[in-house]
Amino acid sequence: MRSLTIGNPRRMALHRRLVLTAALAAPTLARAEPAQAPRPATPLPAPLAEAARALPARRLPVPDTVSPALQRLIAGPYPPGWNAIPADAAGWRALQAVSAAAVEPHLPALRAALRVQVERSRIGGVPVFTVTPETLPPENRDRLLLHLHGGGYVLFPGESGAGEAMLMAAHGGFRCISVDYRMPPDHPFPAALEDTLAVWRTLCAQHDPRRMAIFGSSAGGGLTLATVLRARGERLPLPAAIAPGTPWVDLLGAGDTRQANAYVDNVLVADTGWVSGAARLYAAGRDPAEPLLSPINGDFAGFPPAILTSGTRDLLLSDTVRTHRKLRRAGVAAELQVFEGQSHAQFITPGVPETAEAFEEIGRFLAQHLL
Template sequence: MALLCTTAFAQHAPSLVKVAGVQADGGVTTSVATIPYSAYASPQARAFFPQMIAAGSKAPPLSAPIAQNRDFYDRLNSDRAKRMGKLYPVTTHRETIAGVGTDVVLPAQGIAAKNRRRVLINLHGGAFLWGAHSGALVESIPIASLGRIKVVSVDYRQGPEHVFPAASEDVEAVYRALLKRYPAKNIGIYGCSAGGVLTGEAVAWIISKKLPVPGAIGTFCGSISELAGDSTYLAPVLNGDPSPAGPHKLVDLPYFKGASASDPLVFPANSPALLEKFPPTLLITGTRDFTMSSVLHSQALLTAAGADAELHVWDGMWHSFFSDPEMPESREAYAVMVSFFDRKLGR
């Protein structure tokens, strides 16, 4: 029935993609296509999309010297954090917790009464290579301000200087310290991109250490599964790049040198028994995010294991889209995050 409906619709729709052939394994060969930007995205997103693509084209390749990448993304994220601070007032300070550096972000209007016994741990993105401090502020400022809650962003060890499980160990150290001041059910952990992956790894690590699990977590634009699926091929095309010969594997990043992709502490998706113990999980992605398929797969696995997994997908949005605060979609994402932790922490 679905195939008939699709065929009938195609007869009345403009043909933007010419299918040259369908392979036996399901692969599809197409001609060059013109793909319109999402009709469901906001005018602000439509205007910002070309600017985002242009800015991204200036990024150094992953193979560039690490200092070059860190400088580039620090400038990018510092600008974002400055813009966010004007929209979402906060105060920030550096604090060492259990020997680990952190950025503590507090709402300028004060912590809400209901959140005085709650805290969020943020794990910043950046390919396990960059993102400390400025990237952490980008992910923490709107949530701390809108949620009126304390956010502690962990400056975890990254590659290439450090390898797995260094970051998980750092999160564990901070988490243990916060457990002395907050009940586990009142602690949330969240992150975007590499931080979303690390959030899943950290929960698996916490479970392996027989610590109480946090009250809720958020894995955004990266989750508990390795990168694979349609979005690894389609998202680059939707963002103006050629479709790759194959997906870029997370396990190939310098941080995972020597680690095994089959290890549940690297990818918790490998263990249904482990996922049964996961706390309520919020998953966020966009249809132009190369990690979308892995995020969808992660939600399906968590649900199958009996975990409480809530998924939100924004049409036309790219990887880490809410790092730029001016779009309505970003504000919607912040509201979803704040509401989720408000509903789940303490239960």
């Protein structure tokens, strides 16, 4: 498969900012409350709590074991506003608008560079974007991928959320349908899940589910797993395979790398940032440990084959690893690819060689399991 090349450094830099088109982001918001800590985990017994490891202060070098393009991403500063949590619903709406405005002006160039066509429509009453590669391989003409975008369940409305689907279409050679699901603050849980199920139910009536897969990263990865849980509960057909990228599966923030990679990840940075506010906003008073909110607490028995993707500096690496191990313990065929040096969802960056590698790997996995 080809990798994306963008002509000049300025355009390349702009396109790199689209890494969060389908994943969590950290845009700036002028008016915001100080960052609040997420709900604390159950305290450890005293002997274990005292065993917490004290680390010396150090500078973390950029690894020379990745491509020059990825080195520039790794060397980047923390996103401005990563720890700004909106004070009210109006603030979240403003943040949502900022996320779309940061992406939308660059979409025409991205579509052209990736050689994909994007069509807006509705499926099951839900707005969607159908992304089709310029050249659709014959073996994929009857196959279809359902894409669920990231953004903490609150960012990237409209086509601004379809960037990951464009990358998958271009590098994987699949037709993808990206769901523009409803989001907080106006539509908290379970609105996103209901919209996704409405689209999946309609697609199953029109297509052979053995020829379909579901994928998405970050919140989209968590929603992918929640969709399978809900579909299984409603006795709907399940997809032939799934590809949750760095899935946000634990709204309570458990997992080793939520601490070990704090301030190492230069995308999400730390759980004390805006992502903790997004978790509370999405749950809207529900217990965040519920499996449809935090799929890591669900039963993965009978799940379709899965491929998961993360990076060594990803704050959600533990979410990804824990999900992979739980799928394996449930007898599910599951693969895990972890990219050197990458922070949260940086495998979704146009113009970086590792991006083509990631989506080609995912595409090969899905092709093996789709009829």
